[in-house]
Structure formats: structure tokens, C-alpha cells
Amino acid sequence: MALLESIRGPADLRELPETDLPALAGEIREFLVRTVSRTGGHLGPNLGVVELTVAMHRVFTSPRDRIIFDTGHQAYVHKLLTGRPEGFEGLRRRGGLSGYPSQAESVHDVVENSHASTALAYADGLAKANQRRGLADRSVVAVIGDGALTGGLAWEGLNNLVGAPDRPVIVVLNDNGRSYAPTVGGLGRHLHALRTSPGSWPEHYTRDGSAAGDNLFTHLGFAYLGPVDGHDVSACERALQAARDLRRPVVVHVTSRKGHGYPPAEDDEAEHMHAIGKIDPATGKAAKPSGMSWTKVFAEEMCAVGAERDDVVAITAAMPGPTGLAAFAERFPDRAYDVGIAEQHAACSAAGLALGGMHPVVAVYSTFLNRAFDQVVMDVALHRLPVTFVLDRAGITGPDGPSHHGVWDLSILGVVPGLRGAAPRDATRLRELLREAVDVTDGPTVLRFPKATAGPDIDAVASVDGMDILRRSRGRPLDVLIVAAGPLAGACLQAAGILEEQGTGVTVVDPRWVIPVNPALPGLAARHALVVTVEDGGRTGGAGARLAQACADAGVRTPVRNLGLPRAFLEHGDRQDLLDDAGLSGDRIAEAVRRYRADLGTAAAARVETTTR
Incomplete structure (x- = not known):
């Protein structure tokens, strides 16, 4: 590791002779495999951009020149070359190095949003700012994969970048033929044709920066350099220098292989150890x-539903494996659609399928549904269409950090007219609720579950108006109603046990469907002295806030207190640790209930004292 240890920043890298660069690339790969295998993370994408990242930091002077990574999961090499090797021992762990660019870590990290297809819009804005400030000698570099280029926002960026030929932006298209899965659609076919056409850069490079043959990018107005071998440092360096010198919008088409240089990743044909x-x-x-994941449970039940109903179709936004739809796609290939990294299109296309008599199931990560909110509202809900959205990675996801936690869905979806949302507490309820969701014919449904092991089933002791009673204290007053949303039911039952031992009567109810509020729930709340809601979503506008409003609307005077996640961007770390921090463990829930009861007692005593005066 002698060469890597000598690099404390990009300036050191630029001092290395070109003959040392292949050896440095080898050291970087060895370092990544050794460290990421201990912590977990995005290994394949980073092994694929080693030489490209070395070349970028030799050609451009960061942070004076701005390098933006889309989506950011391939920035490990960038972190190494900007002086953060020690941080990899704590990669994606609480208090340690983020798995994505982070402004708090380094001035070299420009953008830390890790949602795909955004880099070109950021680059457009930065280039405009440079022009306005008279900084024409500075470069803006946007590194985007062919998978991220399937997103609609990326095309909006391309369209605007060529709007001013005097604003130089370098689009580095890292083309490895895939996102999680192989790149789909016409773009994928066009890039494949460019990759496999005879000749490459610089043979097809002309003085004005145009390709010898026309292609999509030259038709849009970009200069095009490529294809360039992304695993040849010298070739990448020469292409990037040529692009910088053109001083106009340029696409540098770099071809690479995900997982390059590490045989287990190269042999992993499904995802190349993404x-x-x-x-x-x-x-x-x-x-x-150690157990079955929520995603696996969904995958199995989705196949079972598909075998029974040929009107059920599946849509994924470039992630059939991570969202559990790969098995459905293998079994029913003519009823599964991968639309690329295009959540807006996924939702609107689902609306079209529903209009055509199908029942689409759109499986995406919870945080990525944010991108399609307008389509959920105006294209699905407005038309009262039967589309089921299955939100994986809901709540705290853990090591991927603030942009990947699925903490917004319960808040934002609660405002959508006609939408129904369910939060299963265990595997059996996930299976049941999926079937209930696809039976709905007059509007959209949502099913949410976390990135975790599903755990043991929690049986109900009774059912009331579609809600499950999970625990009811016998021979005690109805002191506290705990409303458990989804997988936190287990923690709520632990809290109930603690409270009962201390003499408090507790009822634990799982509403199952948390959007909208079950009309019977305020009535159940009215029979208790205190209601405490518990959810792994945001407290602001979440399920608990909606119940409090429903109780107020119904004239129920029982106090309602809400436990959930704060209105904040939460750091990366272990899922359970972050839930504990938010007060969502059994002990912390019980502690909060005791505090609320004490506060209510103090307030009641104060009112009595005021009245007697």
C-alpha cells in the first residue's frame, strides 16, 4: 500500500509519475475489498471506477473544479484520494464515514443527495453560477452512470446543459451497462451500439470535439468523446484533458465493468456485488x-398472488432484486416491467395499466416514492385507480443514511385523497395486507415495511372493526391505549409488559391500515385515559398526528401523545441504535408513557388547585 499511503490529497496524486498509476489502482482495489468486506457497502460500483476517479483527480483541481457524483455510491475511491483512508474502518457505521459524499466530511464533496439522476441539474446550476461570477476558468464535472441516465431529471439536465454553448460542463458517462440490473430501453440499446461500434476515442475524435459519426449526444448539441476504456488511466486522463480544453458542453463516454478486478464481483452476474x-x-x-427478510416474504406472496390473478402486473424502477420482484419477473416475464430509474414514469405508467384493466403493483424503496408524489396524487389518486405501491426500506434503513431512510411516506401520503396505507407488523400480516390491497378497486393502496428480518408472528387476542388487539390488561382500568404502527408492535408489547408490572393497565392495538384513520379508533381512544401512538415514520404529519386530529374532530378528549422519528435528516448507523435514539425501543416507550402520565397528573392537580382558589 506504499503508493496509496503517500496520497493525502489530490495534489499528491498529480505528482505521481504515470507509470505508477496501474499499481496505485491495484492498491486501491485491494484496500476496498479488504475494508468494505468488513463493513458492507457499495463494492461493485467503486471497483468499476478506480482508474476513472484517479484520472479525474489528476486532470481537475478539486475543490476549485467541482466534481459531482450521481448517485454518489461510487465515491469511495474519491474519498480515498481526498485524504480519508482511515475513515473506512467505520464506513457506514454510526459516527463513521458516510457511504455517500458528505459535505461535513470534506470540501471535495459537493453534493450529498444520493438519489439518482440529479447530477446534471446540479452541474447546470453550478456552471451558471460560475458564469455569473466570472469564474470561466473553472470546470464542472458530472459523473453519471448509464443507469441513472434513464431518469427523467437527467434528460431535463441534458436539455438545459446544451442551452448555452459557452458554459463548459463535462458529462462523464460511466457506462457499465447496468444500474442494479441491466440498463433498459432505447438508451441502453443506443449505448450498447456505441460501445460495440468499430473504433474508439481518439481515433474518432475531430478537432472541433465532435464524433466522426453522429449519435444521440451530438444531435443534442454536445461534443462527444468516446468510447474510452474506463480501466485505462492514461486513456481516461487524455480524454478528460481534451474535454476540458474544448470549453463547451462535452460528453466523455467511458466504458467500464462493475466489480472490475475482483473475481467474485465479476462473476456475480445478477448485480456484480452492487x-x-x-x-x-x-x-x-x-x-x-438468520431469518427471512420482509422483502423475501413479499417476493413469495407476490408470486402466489400472481399465480391466482393474471390481472396483477409488477413494475420496478431498475431494482427487481432489491425490491423483491425478481422472482415474479422470472415466473411471469410478460407481466413484469422494469422502467429504469424513473419512478415518475413507473407511477404514471401504472395509472395507464390500471386504466386498461390491470392491477399494477409498483415496488420501490420508500424514499424513492418521494420523487413520484405528483403522479401518485394527480395520475393515480385523482382517477381513483387501483394501483398498489409497495414501499421497501420504510422507516430507518440503517447504514445508507439520510437520503435513504424511508421516513416521509406516512406523512406525505396521508394527504392524498382516497389513498389507503397499511403497515404490517409481521410476515403473516404482510401476506394478508398485500392480498387486501390488490383486492381494492376504487383507489390506490400502499404497503410499507422495513429493511430487516421479519421476525416472529404476533397474533391478535381479538379483532375489532378491522383492527387487531394485541394485548389487553385484565382486571385493570383502561389507563393507556398504545397504538402500534407496523413492525414496532413488538416494542410496544415489551413496553406494555413493563407498564403492567408497574400497575398500569394497557391496551395495545394494531390498526393494520394506518391511512386513513380507522373511524372506530377514536371511539377506542375515548375509553382510555391516555393514548400513545408509536410509528417508525416522522412524527410531523404522521399516523399519530392524524389520530390526534381525528380524536379532536370526534370530540374525544383523551390526550393523544405521539412517538416517532424527529423532523430531521437522520445519520447513518445501525437500525436498532437509531430507533433507540428516537425513543422507539420497548424500554424507551414505557419510559415515555410514564412521563406522559405524570405530566397529565401534574396538569390535573394544577387545574384543581386553580379551581379551588
């Missing part, structure tokens, strides 16, 4: 999971 947990670095094999 994202991994802890693995054995020698073999690339991970330990077997």
Missing part, C-alpha cells in the same frame, strides 16, 4: 441470514 453486507473477502460469500 451493495453487500459483510463478506469473506477471499470468496465473496456472505454469512447466511
Whole structure:
């Protein structure tokens, strides 16, 4: 690691002789495999951009020149070359190095939003700012993969970047033929044709920066340099220098291979080790999971539903494997649609399928549905269409950090007219609620679950108006009603046990469907002295806030207190640790209930004292 240890910043890298660069690339790969295998993270994407990142930091002077990574999961090499090797021991762990660019870590990290297809719009704005401030000698570089280029926002960026030929922006298209899955659609076919056409840069490069043959990018107005071998540092460096010198919008088309240089990743044809947990670095094999994940449960039940109903179709936005739809796609290939990284299109296309008599199931990460909110409202809900959205990674996701936590769905979806949302507490309820969702014919439905093991089933002791009573104290007053939303039901039951031992009567109810509020729930609340809601979504506008409003509207005077996640961007770390921090463990819930009861007692005593005066 002698060469890597000598790099404390980009200036050191630029001092290395060109003959040392292949050896440096080898050291970087060895470092990444060794460290990421211990922490988990995005291994394949970073192994694929080693030489490209080295070349960018030799040609451009960061942070004076701005380098933006889309989506940011491929920035590990960038972090190494900007002086953060020690941080990799704590990669994606609480208090440690983020798995994405982070402004708090380094001045070299420009953008930390890790949602796809945004870099070109950021670059457009930065280039305009440079022009306005008279900084024409500075470069703006946007690194975007062919997968991210399938997103609509990326095309809006391309369209605007060529609007002013005198605003130089360099679009580095890192083309490895895939996002999580192979790149789909016409763009994927066009890039494949460019990759496999005879000749490459610089043979097809002309003095004015145009390609010898026309292509999509030259028709838009870009200069085009490529294809360039992304695993040849010298070739990348020469292409980037040529692009910088053109002083106009340029696409540098770099071809690479995800997982390059690490045989287990190269042999992983499904995802090329896009994202991994802890693995054995020698073999690339991970330990077997201790239980069935929520995603696996959904995948199995989705196939069962598909076998019974040929009107059920599935839509994924470039992630059939991570969202659990790969098995459905393999079994029913003519009823599964991968639309690329295009959540807006996924939702609107689902609306079209529903108009045509199908029942689409759109499976996306919770945080990515934010991007399609307008389509959920205006294209699905407005038309009262039967579309089911399945939100994986809802609540705290853990090591991927603030842009990947699925903490907004319960808040933002609660305002959508006609939408119904369910939060299953266990695997059996996930299966039941999925079937209930696809039976709905007069509006959209949503099903949410976390990135975790599903855990044991929690049976109800009774059912009331579609709600499950999970615990009811016998022979005690109805002191506290705990309303448990989804997978936090287990923690709520732990809290109830603690409170009962201390003499408090507790009822624990799982509404199952949390959007809208079950009309019977305010009545149940009225029979208790205190209501405490518990959810792994934001407290602001969440399920608890809606129940408090419903109780007020119904004239129920029982106090309602809400436990949930704060209105904040939450750091990366272990899921359970972050839930504990938010007061969502059994002990912390019980502690909060005791505090609320004490506060209510103090307030009541104060009112009595005021009255007697």
C-alpha cells in the first residue's frame, strides 16, 4: 500500500509519475475489498471506477473544479484520494464515514443527495453560477452512470446543459451497462451500439470535439468523446484533458465493468456485488441470514398472488432484486416491467395499466416514492385507480443514511385523497395486507415495511372493526391505549409488559391500515385515559398526528401523545441504535408513557388547585 499511503490529497496524486498509476489502482482495489468486506457497502460500483476517479483527480483541481457524483455510491475511491483512508474502518457505521459524499466530511464533496439522476441539474446550476461570477476558468464535472441516465431529471439536465454553448460542463458517462440490473430501453440499446461500434476515442475524435459519426449526444448539441476504456488511466486522463480544453458542453463516454478486478464481483452476474453486507473477502460469500427478510416474504406472496390473478402486473424502477420482484419477473416475464430509474414514469405508467384493466403493483424503496408524489396524487389518486405501491426500506434503513431512510411516506401520503396505507407488523400480516390491497378497486393502496428480518408472528387476542388487539390488561382500568404502527408492535408489547408490572393497565392495538384513520379508533381512544401512538415514520404529519386530529374532530378528549422519528435528516448507523435514539425501543416507550402520565397528573392537580382558589 506504499503508493496509496503517500496520497493525502489530490495534489499528491498529480505528482505521481504515470507509470505508477496501474499499481496505485491495484492498491486501491485491494484496500476496498479488504475494508468494505468488513463493513458492507457499495463494492461493485467503486471497483468499476478506480482508474476513472484517479484520472479525474489528476486532470481537475478539486475543490476549485467541482466534481459531482450521481448517485454518489461510487465515491469511495474519491474519498480515498481526498485524504480519508482511515475513515473506512467505520464506513457506514454510526459516527463513521458516510457511504455517500458528505459535505461535513470534506470540501471535495459537493453534493450529498444520493438519489439518482440529479447530477446534471446540479452541474447546470453550478456552471451558471460560475458564469455569473466570472469564474470561466473553472470546470464542472458530472459523473453519471448509464443507469441513472434513464431518469427523467437527467434528460431535463441534458436539455438545459446544451442551452448555452459557452458554459463548459463535462458529462462523464460511466457506462457499465447496468444500474442494479441491466440498463433498459432505447438508451441502453443506443449505448450498447456505441460501445460495440468499430473504433474508439481518439481515433474518432475531430478537432472541433465532435464524433466522426453522429449519435444521440451530438444531435443534442454536445461534443462527444468516446468510447474510452474506463480501466485505462492514461486513456481516461487524455480524454478528460481534451474535454476540458474544448470549453463547451462535452460528453466523455467511458466504458467500464462493475466489480472490475475482483473475481467474485465479476462473476456475480445478477448485480456484480452492487451493495453487500459483510463478506469473506477471499470468496465473496456472505454469512447466511438468520431469518427471512420482509422483502423475501413479499417476493413469495407476490408470486402466489400472481399465480391466482393474471390481472396483477409488477413494475420496478431498475431494482427487481432489491425490491423483491425478481422472482415474479422470472415466473411471469410478460407481466413484469422494469422502467429504469424513473419512478415518475413507473407511477404514471401504472395509472395507464390500471386504466386498461390491470392491477399494477409498483415496488420501490420508500424514499424513492418521494420523487413520484405528483403522479401518485394527480395520475393515480385523482382517477381513483387501483394501483398498489409497495414501499421497501420504510422507516430507518440503517447504514445508507439520510437520503435513504424511508421516513416521509406516512406523512406525505396521508394527504392524498382516497389513498389507503397499511403497515404490517409481521410476515403473516404482510401476506394478508398485500392480498387486501390488490383486492381494492376504487383507489390506490400502499404497503410499507422495513429493511430487516421479519421476525416472529404476533397474533391478535381479538379483532375489532378491522383492527387487531394485541394485548389487553385484565382486571385493570383502561389507563393507556398504545397504538402500534407496523413492525414496532413488538416494542410496544415489551413496553406494555413493563407498564403492567408497574400497575398500569394497557391496551395495545394494531390498526393494520394506518391511512386513513380507522373511524372506530377514536371511539377506542375515548375509553382510555391516555393514548400513545408509536410509528417508525416522522412524527410531523404522521399516523399519530392524524389520530390526534381525528380524536379532536370526534370530540374525544383523551390526550393523544405521539412517538416517532424527529423532523430531521437522520445519520447513518445501525437500525436498532437509531430507533433507540428516537425513543422507539420497548424500554424507551414505557419510559415515555410514564412521563406522559405524570405530566397529565401534574396538569390535573394544577387545574384543581386553580379551581379551588
